Amino acid sequence: MTDAASASPKAPRRSLLQSLEIDTRLLGMIGAFVALCLVFNMFTDGRFLTPRNIFNLSIQTVSVAIMATGMVFVIVTRHIDLSVGALLATCSAVMGVMQVWILPQTLGLGIGHPLIAPATMIAGMATGALIGAFNGWLIGYQRIPAFIVTLGGLLVWRNVGWYLTDGQTVGPLDSTFMLFGGIEGTLGEPLSWALGAAASIAAIWALWRARADKVRHGFPVKPVWAEAVMASLAAAAILGFVAVLNAYQVPAARLRRDFAARGEVMPEGYTEAFGLPISVLILVVVAVAMTVLARRTRLGRYIFAAGGNPDAAELSGINTRMLTVKVFALMGFLCGLSAIIAQARLQNHTNDIGTLDELRVIAAAVIGGTALSGGVGTIYGAILGAIIMQSLQSGMAMVGVDAPFQNIVVGLVLVLAVWIDIQYRKRTGEKS
Numbered sequence: 001m002t003d004a005a006s007a008s009p010k011a012p013r014r015s016l017l018q019s020l021e022i023d024t025r026l027l028g029m030i031g032a033f034v035a036l037c038l039v040f041n042m043f044t045d046g047r048f049l050t051p052r053n054i055f056n057l058s059i060q061t062v063s064v065a066i067m068a069t070g071m072v073f074v075i076v077t078r079h080i081d082l083s084v085g086a087l088l089a090t091c092s093a094v095m096g097v098m099q100v101w102i103l104p105q106t107l108g109l110g111i112g113h114p115l116i117a118p119a120t121m122i123a124g125m126a127t128g129a130l131i132g133a134f135n136g137w138l139i140g141y142q143r144i145p146a147f148i149v150t151l152g153g154l155l156v157w158r159n160v161g162w163y164l165t166d167g168q169t170v171g172p173l174d175s176t177f178m179l180f181g182g183i184e185g186t187l188g189e190p191l192s193w194a195l196g197a198a199a200s201i202a203a204i205w206a207l208w209r210a211r212a213d214k215v216r217h218g219f220p221v222k223p224v225w226a227e228a229v230m231a232s233l234a235a236a237a238i239l240g241f242v243a244v245l246n247a248y249q250v251p252a253a254r255l256r257r258d259f260a261a262r263g264e265v266m267p268e269g270y271t272e273a274f275g276l277p278i279s280v281l282i283l284v285v286v287a288v289a290m291t292v293l294a295r296r297t298r299l300g301r302y303i304f305a306a307g308g309n310p311d312a313a314e315l316s317g318i319n320t321r322m323l324t325v326k327v328f329a330l331m332g333f334l335c336g337l338s339a340i341i342a343q344a345r346l347q348n349h350t351n352d353i354g355t356l357d358e359l360r361v362i363a364a365a366v367i368g369g370t371a372l373s374g375g376v377g378t379i380y381g382a383i384l385g386a387i388i389m390q391s392l393q394s395g396m397a398m399v400g401v402d403a404p405f406q407n408i409v410v411g412l413v414l415v416l417a418v419w420i421d422i423q424y425r426k427r428t429g430e431k432s
Contacts, residue, residue: 025369025424026381033388040395048395051248055274057387057394058245059182059345062279063088063338064357065386068364069290070334072382073327075365076307078374079139079146081328083153084335085357086161087131091339093161095124096170096349099177117176125336131157132332133325140324154358162351171348181344185278189246192275196242199284200235207231246273279341283383286337290379303327308375363410364389367417371425389413 041048067084074081099120103109109116135153139146179185187195207230214221222230250272259266294300306313306320314320338357343349366372367388368381392413396406 025421026384029368029381029384029388033384033391036388036391036395040391040398044395044398048398051244053394053398054244055183055248055277057390058280059277060394061386061390062182062277062283063342063345064360064364064390065283065383066286066334066338066341067331067357067361068368068382068386069286069379070331071361071365072290072368072370072377072379073294073303074146074331075362075370075372076303076374076377077324077327078307078310079324079327080150080362081135081146081331082150082358082362083135083157084331084361085354085359086154086156086158087128087332087335088339088342088354088357089351090131090157090161090164091124091128091336092343092349092353093164093170094127095120095177095339095343096173097164098123099174100170100172112175114176116174120174120177121180121340124339125333128332128334128336128339129329130332132335133329135332136325136328139328140321158354165349165351167351169348169350173344173347173349177340178344178347180278180282180340181347182277182279182341183274184344184347186274186276187278187281188275189273192242192246192273195276195281196239200238203234203238204231207234242276245277246275248274250274279345282337282341286334287379287383294379299323299326304375310374360386360389363414363417366421367414369421371421372418385417 037049047053067088071081071084099116103116103119104111104113131153135146135149138144138149186192207227211221211227221227252266255270255272256266294303302313302318302323305316306318306323310320339354342353346353364386365377365382366385368378368383368385370377370382389410392410393406396409401409
């Protein structure tokens with residue numbers, strides 16, 4: 001036996017990306033997002049990547065991103081929901097009527113009563129969940145195609161919202177309620193840094209816990225240096241985002257008004273940062289909750305199993321009809337939550353609130369890698385897709401692109417993203 005024959009085969013060398021086990025689709029999306037930001041920053045003379053614009057982008061993205069996380073589950077189960085924008089408008093109308101007319105006037109709670117905001121938000125989210133469950137019942141138990149049910153809902157619910165308010169703009173809103181819209185409700189610099197540090201520690205702990213679970217079950221793990229790199233990148237991204245938001249200073253005129261309202265005089269040279277918006281914090285909580293639901297719960301496993309092979313899922317004992325009701329009820333609940341944030345950001349209820357949001361939400365989920373054929377999708381991908389969509393629209397608006405051409409570009413980007421995703425799945429052998 002020769003030395004060559006007796007020598008043990010060497011393990012093939014792995015590339016950096018293979019060692020880090022980074023999803024190449026996610027990496028491509030991040031690369032496209034970075035390129036998009038750099039291009040718009042160049043054409044806007046550096047205004048696109050300022051702390052002020054990043055802050056505005058963040059609060060503008062939240063409502064669509066929250067609904068996109070629910071749309072992932074809807075599309076994964078091989079359905080579609082065209083009514084999310086109209087449903088948001090109905091929930092917004094219910095909340096507008098509640099906090100402006102019913103609670104303070106009919107029930108006599110009075111302007112600024114502490115129960116107005118929580119009662120209004122519960123009513124809005126309950127409305128969304130009930131309508132979503134009704135859609136799911138029609139789809140799951142009555143076997144009406146989701147396209148037809150939600151297309152009808154697109155027409156029905158927006159006009160139900162119109163009748164609830166008699167076509168009027170409803171306001172002013174409760175001051176506590178408006179804290180959930182963005183600029184009126186922020187955490188300030190110290191608390192933002194504290195939450196950023198806590199989130200970084202939580203991310204590092206989650207990575208360590210995942211590695212420990214793999215080791216305990218005998219699964220292969222990444223090298224320690226690769227885990228350290230991923231943990232460092234996660235912490236840097238979180239703290240970098242917090243640093244950018246903390247760099248956006250509250251205008252001096254607003255600070256003087258706030259001091260004057262308290263009967264005080266603003267000290268000379270006093271500054272204050274906005275920090276992390278409450279609405280962005282809500283998006284983070286939703287993203288974590290939906291990811292845990294998708295990966296760690298029985299319901300999440302059932303959703304992806306039913307989307308991958310509905311017949312096999314039903315034969316294995318999964319109640320796919322009730323599962324459809326649950327998925328659409330969750331989608332409706334998230335529409336109600338998004339309505340809170342969208343209405344609070346606009347500081348009133350308007351009849352056109354949520355217009356075309358159904359297209360933005362579906363586009364965000366699809367651009368984020370959710371397969372229209374079902375069974376494949378990620379929460380983080382949908383959120384990143386929503387950020388890309390909002391950045392594209394905001395950047396074109398800052399450059400001065402006409403609104404019709406903006407919609408043309410968004411439509412082309414959506415088709416291009418789906419085509420790229422199909423080609424990627426063909427090359428990797430994944431389900432398309």
